[in-house]
Amino acid sequence: MPARSLAVHRHPSACPKGLPPLLFVHGAYTNARCWQLHFIPFLNERGFDCYALDLSGHGESGGHAQIDAFGLDDYAADVAEAVDGLPALPVLVGHSMGTQVVERYLIGGGRAAGVVLMAPVPPSGTGGSASRLALTRPDFFAELPNAVSGRPTEATFRVMTEVYFSPAMPHREMAEFLPMMERESDRAVAEMAALPFLRTGRRPSLPALVMGGGADAVFPPSMLFFTTLAWRAQSVTVPGCGHMLMLDRPWPAAAEALAGWLETRFQARSSIA
16 A cells, blocks of 8 residues: 555534444545534434544545545555544444445454444445446546546536435435545555455344435435345435435434434443443
């Protein structure tokens, strides 16, 4: 891995309740800012200390010039470094590509208090999703470079909204989120397509939640079953929500489902102890 500095954004709660800290791991083509708009303030209010990681080559972390050198294992090493710097074992919250990063960290022997996998990349990888988008939304692949380069057109707003968000999201509101988009590592993208052929290991026994959007056009809710089964997890589908559960209009329902699961799972464990 190229040398780089790693940015971990700290967001302490003003009313901590002794619950495990949360470490948020973003997905592809974005950075930690996607968590900071809605989810982190909401969870701070519920008593959770929150940390948001910029993966190498993203956001305020170093390595932008070498981003294509980073793979999923490099991103998993970022998570390991971030966890080592926290005051207690966190619940890891990953989204999309971030779920694969979190999984590789845990399968490689990493430790956590629990894991939340939001809009997870299925065990079969991204090949099916990419093929489906190529058939149904070929304009997505033409507009993605415009989105990550900050040179959107009207078509960019429309296509990115229709792929990543629910039908209720007005196209022009995508303008608020485009600054959160940036280049992704070609190597990491290729590895997600090749997931069935990558080395793997045994998944640890952890409290696990799998969450998806009922209107997710990237990984439809029917695909949640495979990740839920692999982790023996509880599963939640947020009605009417697209792929970007933390930013879409139904985000309060997604945040409430997450907070409710965390409070029930970890307060119950604390009271038994």
